[in-house]
Amino acid sequence: MIANLGLAALWLAAALALLQLLAAWRALRMAGAKEGALVRPVAIVQGLLAALAFVCLIAVFCQTDLSVKLVAMNSHSAKPMLYKFAGAWGNHEGSMLLWVTIMGLAGGLVALVERRLPEPTMLATLAAQAFVSLGFYAFLLISSNPFERLDPAAPEGQGLNPLLQDPGLAFHPPTLYIGYVGLSIAFSFAVGALITREVSPAFARAMRPWVLGAWIFLTIGIVAGSYWAYYELGWGGWWFWDPVENASLMPWLAATALLHSASVLAARNALRAWTVMLGVVAFSMSMVGTFLVRSGILTSVHAFAVDPERGSFILGLLALNIGAALVLFALRAATVTEGERFAVTSREGALVFNNVMLTGALGIVLIGTLYPLLAEALGTKVSVGPPYFNPMTAVFVVPMLAVLAVGPLLRWRQDSFARITPMVAIPALLTGAAASVLVLKGMAVLPLLGMALAAGLALAAFMPLRGRKLSRVNLPLWGMIAAHFGVAVALFGMAADSAWTVERLVAVQTGQAVEVGPWKVTLRTIVPVAGPNWTALEGEMEARYKGGDPRMLHPQARAFWAPPQQTSESALATRWNGQLYAVLGEQAEDGRWQLRLWWKPFVTMIWFGGLLIALGGVLALIGRVWSDLKRIIARGKIAYRRERQGR
Amino acid sequence: MSAPAKPSRWALWLPVVLFVGFIALVAVGLWRPASRDVHSAMIGKELPRFDLPPAVPERPGLARGDMLGGKPRLLNIFASWCIPCAAEAQQLEQLRQLGVEVDGVAIRDKQDDLAVFLARNGNPYARIGADPVSKIQFDIGSSGVPESFVVDARGVIRYQHIGVIAPDQVPMILARLKEAEQ
Amino acid sequence: MRRAAIALLLAAAALPAAAQDKLPPAPYAYTQLEDPAQEARAKALMETLRCLQCQGQSIADSDAPIAGDMRSQVRLKIKAGEDPEAIRAWLVQSYGDYVSYAPRLTDATWPLFAAPLVLLGLAIVLLRRRFGGKGA
Structure with a gap:
């Protein structure tokens, strides 16, 4: 019943998306056509219907309705409720439905609130949004119907991959998806602006909150995913340059660049074509990322669509949407003038530099990720990993970080280095001092660079506050400071982890103590424990930091039964200055237990820094939306007063 | 880039060209599904030196020297804990009956388990070396079990077969062995 | 999503668990070298060698038995004084460039x-x- 309702809502939403596209198209072709008035309401209803379909899917998962094929394939009646719920999007069809839901809702919201742009641009934007959505509706309805029925119903579901049964992971995909799909709005704005040749500061201002929102979610998604990998995979690594990780990093890099170039366009009416291009590129990267993950052409083993049909469908959509946008860009960009001019030594100059560097880093990640595929087409197999990505991205990221310290201090349009020298000198000295100390300590090149830059950057991040009254600093500026400081913090965490981690791999009897860095860890005992759908051996460890109070750690070696699989659950002891990371391995024949222990100084700074970056985005978003609201309210008041006076 | 007042035409089409290249590349990757097997790079090269102790008392161990001279031999990498290997045993036995000399290396195996495995599935091996640390795999470029290598009389690796030798692949293996005679 | 996929890569590594060998790990699979300088060299190398069965991970991050055996070989060779790049070259000779994350x-x-x-x-x-x- 619910499944039928969901499918009906999905079909209706698809039909409305088509109506939205046709109505907007007609209104654009013939000025003053009545259909124009339809577009906004249709966009809103379309979003709501997509959401209804998604709610229906969640409902059938929560009830474990085994007459729905998707539920039977991916769920199990014995699963905890949280994972039944999250199971709705923990599979290909469900996540695609989530995709169109977010697209529909975001499009509806744009239709509802955005009034700054000229109406034709809005129509073109909503037409673009409908066009992209339609492709995904077609994908769902033709080849990935989430509501497909089983007759007769399955006796029991097949379960969800145990590694995915983790509270963090349950909400990780939707977070990333909101980021991915949020960028579709930026894409639609860019296409709308190209169609009507209206690339203006108003366009940038309309686009900016959406880019900011998507970027915040992408940031949180990446941070959460990285932390999840760190504690779940059991070897203490937090970034692997895995294709699937890169798939989320690429849209983030593009969105970061877009965010900054949109600021230039909004404030100074410059970088017009570049901003439009980035709008297209950012969403392209979302789609490329989705394609790489879904098609399974890069990573070898995967639960999702290793099905070439699905891969081809996404590839087709990608080629159609992005190809069309790029052709449109090539045709129209020549008519988009560059906008206001500015000097090298100016805020814009620094932002342009960093935009180019971010794009360069994006290029490296893209090439490194795809290269194994190209090599395969040429008949050889190669692997591209950290030894390539780390130094090659550093080529672009290190200069970018240096300019990042200086840029916010520069004035718009034209400035001189002489003016900001005093503000730059102190962070630069700090960087130099840190570098020389670390050289003496014999640190490796990349961690050394990272740490020295982090020191200077942390200080430089606050320099824009100099000479300002703190109570009068606006939220977007606080946001920028938080985000830039977050970059320094994360960088410090990465450098510290790679330079100072202490590893101990040992086999111990119960009762035996091991030292790892400043910690002394004693394996007290091993006890069996049982969870809802697993059993485990749990180690009870006592850890003391420099002889202090004991802290108890409980790493587990888990065995799931639906489907059967073994995982190791690491245990962490967190201090302000780092984390102790413990994993329980197998028992040797002599009765000793294999332990893996790491002391990772300041490793948590990586994720705290990431969260600070996201917080910066949140502050900026609140500031922007607030000032937009104030403007709308003020305009409303003026209109109201005029009306009153007129009478 | 917004740089020049009149951006040159070709520069604007560059993203399109790159994008078409990208689509072509991934389309090829998608429609010509790459094999996930990791192939040995030792084909055509000499078998490295190794000397493995016997894995079970009833068969001698295996060293590089044992595989030289005479006719081409089949080197089978297997293990008693490997379920597909049990399915492969029949084909190996068939090959043995057809006069093929099959040598085995048992990977990460225990003598008792191996004895049970051989008793249950038959023992087509002339020799079985024990490699409890997978060292020979790293030497000859094997990444799993079962795998089979055709080694010619001069000790050159001529062919690698990844996975189970299926019943219908027996003639193909025979052909490979024949080829290795030259 | 990306996490999910990585998780599944790992899961794939764990799949043959049902048919796992019962042999204890090779001597240096889960044991560090006594000399910290040698261990650091081995660790740096292992982080750039690709696990052959899990495919998406380095041998330094994998529980697959073959990854453990490879770690043991790497450590033994480092212990014997071999140059890390020579060890990489040895594996590349066997498996091709696929095995090395450093192109x-x-x-x-x-x-x-x-x-x-x-x-x-x-x-x-x-x-x-x-x-x-x-x-x-």
Whole structure:
């Protein structure tokens, strides 16, 4: 019943998306056509219907309705409720439905609130949004119907991959998806602006909150995913340059660049074509990322669509949407003038530099990720990993970080280095001092660079506050400071982890103590424990930091039964200055237990820094939306007063 | 880039060209599904030196020297804990009956388990070396079990077969062995 | 999503668990070398060698038995005084470039190394065209 309702809502939403596209198209072709008035309401209803379909899917998962094929394939009646719920999007069809839901809702919201742009641009934007959505509706309805029925119903579901049964992971995909799909709005704005040749500061201002929102979610998604990998995979690594990780990093890099170039366009009416291009590129990267993950052409083993049909469908959509946008860009960009001019030594100059560097880093990640595929087409197999990505991205990221310290201090349009020298000198000295100390300590090149830059950057991040009254600093500026400081913090965490981690791999009897860095860890005992759908051996460890109070750690070696699989659950002891990371391995024949222990100084700074970056985005978003609201309210008041006076 | 007042035409089409290249590349990757097997790079090269102790008392161990001279031999990498290997045993036995000399290396195996495995599935091996640390795999470029290598009389690796030798692949293996005679 | 996929990579590594060997790990699979300098060298190398069964991970991050055996071999060779790059070359000789996460400059990989130069060149061209001729 619910499944039928969901499918009906999905079909209706698809039909409305088509109506939205046709109505907007007609209104654009013939000025003053009545259909124009339809577009906004249709966009809103379309979003709501997509959401209804998604709610229906969640409902059938929560009830474990085994007459729905998707539920039977991916769920199990014995699963905890949280994972039944999250199971709705923990599979290909469900996540695609989530995709169109977010697209529909975001499009509806744009239709509802955005009034700054000229109406034709809005129509073109909503037409673009409908066009992209339609492709995904077609994908769902033709080849990935989430509501497909089983007759007769399955006796029991097949379960969800145990590694995915983790509270963090349950909400990780939707977070990333909101980021991915949020960028579709930026894409639609860019296409709308190209169609009507209206690339203006108003366009940038309309686009900016959406880019900011998507970027915040992408940031949180990446941070959460990285932390999840760190504690779940059991070897203490937090970034692997895995294709699937890169798939989320690429849209983030593009969105970061877009965010900054949109600021230039909004404030100074410059970088017009570049901003439009980035709008297209950012969403392209979302789609490329989705394609790489879904098609399974890069990573070898995967639960999702290793099905070439699905891969081809996404590839087709990608080629159609992005190809069309790029052709449109090539045709129209020549008519988009560059906008206001500015000097090298100016805020814009620094932002342009960093935009180019971010794009360069994006290029490296893209090439490194795809290269194994190209090599395969040429008949050889190669692997591209950290030894390539780390130094090659550093080529672009290190200069970018240096300019990042200086840029916010520069004035718009034209400035001189002489003016900001005093503000730059102190962070630069700090960087130099840190570098020389670390050289003496014999640190490796990349961690050394990272740490020295982090020191200077942390200080430089606050320099824009100099000479300002703190109570009068606006939220977007606080946001920028938080985000830039977050970059320094994360960088410090990465450098510290790679330079100072202490590893101990040992086999111990119960009762035996091991030292790892400043910690002394004693394996007290091993006890069996049982969870809802697993059993485990749990180690009870006592850890003391420099002889202090004991802290108890409980790493587990888990065995799931639906489907059967073994995982190791690491245990962490967190201090302000780092984390102790413990994993329980197998028992040797002599009765000793294999332990893996790491002391990772300041490793948590990586994720705290990431969260600070996201917080910066949140502050900026609140500031922007607030000032937009104030403007709308003020305009409303003026209109109201005029009306009153007129009478 | 917004740089020049009149951006040159070709520069604007560059993203399109790159994008078409990208689509072509991934389309090829998608429609010509790459094999996930990791192939040995030792084909055509000499078998490295190794000397493995016997894995079970009833068969001698295996060293590089044992595989030289005479006719081409089949080197089978297997293990008693490997379920597909049990399915492969029949084909190996068939090959043995057809006069093929099959040598085995048992990977990460225990003598008792191996004895049970051989008793249950038959023992087509002339020799079985024990490699409890997978060292020979790293030497000859094997990444799993079962795998089979055709080694010619001069000790050159001529062919690698990844996975189970299926019943219908027996003639193909025979052909490979024949080829290795030259 | 990406996490999910990585998780599944791992899961795939764990799949043959049902048919796992019962042999204890090789001597240096889960044991560090006594000399910290040697261990550091081994660790750095292991982080750049690809696990053959899990495919998406280095042997330093994998529980697959073959990864453990490879770690043991790497540590033993380092202990015997071999150069890390010689050990990499040994594995590349057996498995091809696939096994190493550090691509070499070869006929098949030169575009990978040309790309950063091209990107850097493009970046410089873009920046010069933006700022060139006008001065500050």
